Amino acid sequence: xxxxxxxxxxxxxxxxxxxxxxxAQGGDDPGKVGSWGxxxxxxxxxxxxxxxxxxxxxxxxxxxSIATLPDxxxxxxxxxxxxxxxxxxxxxxxxxxxxxxxxxxxxxRNGEPRFVKSTPEDGGxxxxxxxxxxxxxxxxxxxxxxxxxxxxxxxxxPDVGGTVELFGSNAIRLFDPxxxxxxxxxxxxxxxxxxxxxxxxxxxxxxxxxxxxxxxxNYSGQNVQQLETFDPQTNQVKVVKDAxxxxxxxxxxxxxxxxxxxxxxxxxxxxxxxxxxxxxxxGIHRSYDPGKRAWTTAxxxxxxxxxxxxxxxMPLKAPYKEAQVLIGGGTLxxxxxxxxANNFTEIVTVKNGTSTSQEGPALNNRRWYSxxxxxxxxxxxxxxxADRDEVIxxxxxxxxxxxxxxxGDKWIPLGAAGRVRTYHNSAILLADGSILVGGHAPINNxxxxxxxxxxxPVTGTNNLKDPSFEIFKPPYLFRGPRPEIAHVQAGIDYRExxxxxxxxxxxxxxxxxxxxxxxxxxxxxxxxxxxxxxxxTSQGTLRVDGLPDGNVAPPGHYYLWILTNNGxxxxxxxxxxxxIGRSIGGExxxxxxx
Numbered sequence: 001x002x003x004x005x006x007x008x009x010x011x012x013x014x015x016x017x018x019x020x021x022x023x024a025q026g027g028d029d030p031g032k033v034g035s036w037g038x039x040x041x042x043x044x045x046x047x048x049x050x051x052x053x054x055x056x057x058x059x060x061x062x063x064x065s066i067a068t069l070p071d072x073x074x075x076x077x078x079x080x081x082x083x084x085x086x087x088x089x090x091x092x093x094x095x096x097x098x099x100x101x102x103x104x105x106x107x108x109r110n111g112e113p114r115f116v117k118s119t120p121e122d123g124g125x126x127x128x129x130x131x132x133x134x135x136x137x138x139x140x141x142x143x144x145x146x147x148x149x150x151x152x153x154x155x156x157x158p159d160v161g162g163t164v165e166l167f168g169s170n171a172i173r174l175f176d177p178x179x180x181x182x183x184x185x186x187x188x189x190x191x192x193x194x195x196x197x198x199x200x201x202x203x204x205x206x207x208x209x210x211x212x213x214x215x216x217x218n219y220s221g222q223n224v225q226q227l228e229t230f231d232p233q234t235n236q237v238k239v240v241k242d243a244x245x246x247x248x249x250x251x252x253x254x255x256x257x258x259x260x261x262x263x264x265x266x267x268x269x270x271x272x273x274x275x276x277x278x279x280x281x282x283g284i285h286r287s288y289d290p291g292k293r294a295w296t297t298a299x300x301x302x303x304x305x306x307x308x309x310x311x312x313x314m315p316l317k318a319p320y321k322e323a324q325v326l327i328g329g330g331t332l333x334x335x336x337x338x339x340x341a342n343n344f345t346e347i348v349t350v351k352n353g354t355s356t357s358q359e360g361p362a363l364n365n366r367r368w369y370s371x372x373x374x375x376x377x378x379x380x381x382x383x384x385x386a387d388r389d390e391v392i393x394x395x396x397x398x399x400x401x402x403x404x405x406x407x408g409d410k411w412i413p414l415g416a417a418g419r420v421r422t423y424h425n426s427a428i429l430l431a432d433g434s435i436l437v438g439g440h441a442p443i444n445n446x447x448x449x450x451x452x453x454x455x456x457p458v459t460g461t462n463n464l465k466d467p468s469f470e471i472f473k474p475p476y477l478f479r480g481p482r483p484e485i486a487h488v489q490a491g492i493d494y495r496e497x498x499x500x501x502x503x504x505x506x507x508x509x510x511x512x513x514x515x516x517x518x519x520x521x522x523x524x525x526x527x528x529x530x531x532x533x534x535x536x537t538s539q540g541t542l543r544v545d546g547l548p549d550g551n552v553a554p555p556g557h558y559y560l561w562i563l564t565n566n567g568x569x570x571x572x573x574x575x576x577x578x579x580i581g582r583s584i585g586g587e588x589x590x591x592x593x594x
Contacts, residue, residue, distance in 0.1 A: 030478040276334075512561045513529065
C-alpha cells in the first residue's frame with residue numbers, strides 16, 4: 001500500500017527512539033504472567049477483529065469512560081465520536097464531524113456480556129467526552145463537565161464546518177441505575193470545564209477542580225482556578241471562595257487520611273496554543289485543607305511535572321496517619337514537555353501536609369497513558385498505553401500491549417493483551433478480582449483528514465476506534481483455592497465493628513475495602529484501598545475493626561475482600577459490595593457470586 005509522506009517521516013522518528021520492552025517471565029504459566037481472555041464486544045464481529053474502515057468504526061462506542069454501579073453492572077461511553085468521518089484535516093473539519101458520545105450499560109455478572117443503550121437527556125448539546133464521573137453514596141452516578149463542539153472562530157462553510165474548538169461544558173448529569181436513565185441536574189457549575197477532576201470528600205460532598213473553558217483558543221491563558229462543590233443531598237453546586245489554585249488538566253488528586261487533598265505534580269500538561277501562563281507551578285506538590293479553604297506547598301517530586309502518568313494511592317493501613325502515592329510513566333515537564341514516554345516511577349509519602357518523594361523501580365516499558373489498577377492484595381497492574389505522547393503526533397506511537405505488576409519492590413512483566421489500546425483506554429477492577437480492559441479512541445493520523453488505516457502506520461498502532469473489551473486475570477487468581485465470604489452485612493457505619501462469616505476464618509491474612517472504580521482518561525481520583533484490622537473470633541467468623549471516619553473511607557460503595565496466603569502470595573475472595581457510612585442489615589451484594 002502506498003505510504004504518505006507522513007508515514008515516511010514517521011519511520012525516521014521511530015529510528016530515533018525505539019520502544020523499550022521486556023518479555024514476560026514465566027512463559028505461559030498463568031500463575032506467573034496472568035491470563036488474557038478473548039475479546040468481546042457489543043457487535044460480535046468486533047470480538048473477532050477490530051473495525052477495518054470508517055463505516056465500521058462508527059458502529060459502536062469504545063469504553064473511554066467507565067463506572068461500576070452498586071449492583072455490579074457497568075456504564076460506559078465513548079469519545080471523539082465521529083472524528084474518523086471527516087474529509088478534511090481534523091482542525092478544519094472537527095466542528096462538523098464530531099458528535100456526542102454514545103452510552104451503554106454493560107452486564108457481565110454471569111459471564112455472558114449484555115449491552116443496553118442509554119442516552120443522556122440533555123438535548124444533545126453537551127458531550128460527556130472529557131467529563132469526569134463519580135459514584136454517589138445514594139447509588140447514582142454523577143458526571144460533571146465535558147465538551148461543547150463548536151466551529152470556532154472561523155466558519156469555513158457547510159461542507160467543512162469550521163475550525164474546531166473544544167469548549168468546556170458546565171453541565172451536571174445524574175445516571176439512575178434503577179431504570180438506566182439520565183437526568184440533567186437543575187443546578188449546573190458556574191464554570192464550564194473540559195478535563196476537570198472530581199473527588200469525593202469525607203462529608204460525601206464532591207470537590208470539582210481544574211478543567212478549561214476553551215482549549216485551543218484559550219485567550220485567558222489559564223485553566224479554571226476556582227473550586228466548586230456538589231452536594232448530593234440538595235444537588236446544588238457552590239463555588240469555593242478564596243481557594244483558587246492553578247492545576248493542569250485532569251489533575252491527579254487524592255484524599256489523604258487526614259481529610260486533606262493531595263496533588264502530586266501529575267496531570268495532562270498541555271494546551272495546544274500558548275499553554276498556561278502559570279504552568280511552571282504544576283510540578284509543585286500541593287495540599288488542600290477544606291476546613292481552612294487553603295492550599296499549601298507540600299513538596300516537590302523526584303521528576304517534576306509529569307503528563308499522562310498514572311498516579312495510584314496505595315493501600316491505607318492503620319493507624320492511617322500517612323499515605324503513599326505511586327506515580328509511573330508519562331512524559332516529563334509542563335508543555336511543551338517531552339515527547340517520548342519514560343519508564344520512571346516514584347513513591348511519594350504524604351504526612352501532615354508534607355510530601356517526600358523517592359525514585360521507585362523502573363517499569364519494564366516506557367508508558368504514556370497507561371491505566372494503573374490497584375488490586376486487593378496491594379499490588380498494582382499497569383496496562384495499555386503507548387511509548388510516546390500520541391497527542392503531539394498521532395499515529396507516531398508504538399502500542400504497549402504488555403501488562404506488568406508492581407509487587408512493592410519491582411515491576412514484573414506479565415502477559416500481553418490481544419488488542420492495541422493507546423489513547424483513551426480504560427481498565428477497572430471487577431468483583432471477581434479480574435480486570436476489565438477496554439477503550440482505544442485515537443486522533444486521526446497526524447491530525448490529517450481521515451482516521452482510517454488507508455496509510456497503515458509502521459508503528460503497530462490502530463488508527464480506528466476499538467469497541468471491544470478484554471478481561472485480564474492477574475497471577476493471584478491461579479494460586480489455588482480462593483477464600484469465601486459466606487455472609488457480611490450490607491452496610492457498615494463509621495466506628496462500627498462488624499462480622500464476616502467465612503469457612504477460612506483462621507487462614508485470612510487481610511481484610512480489604514476497595515472503592516468501586518469510576519475511571520476516565522486513566523484517572524480515578526476516588527480509587528483507594530483500605531486494610532482493616534480483624535481477629536478470628538471463632539472457627540467461622542472474623543470480627544473486623546470499624547473505620548474511624550470518612551477521611552479514611554469516604555461514604556459510598558466498596559468492594560469487600562478477604563485474602564489468604566497460598567504460598568506464592570495472597571489470594572483474594574470474590575468481593576461483596578458494601579455501603580460505607582450507614583449501618584444496614586441483610587446480605588451484602590455478591591455481584592459475581594461467592
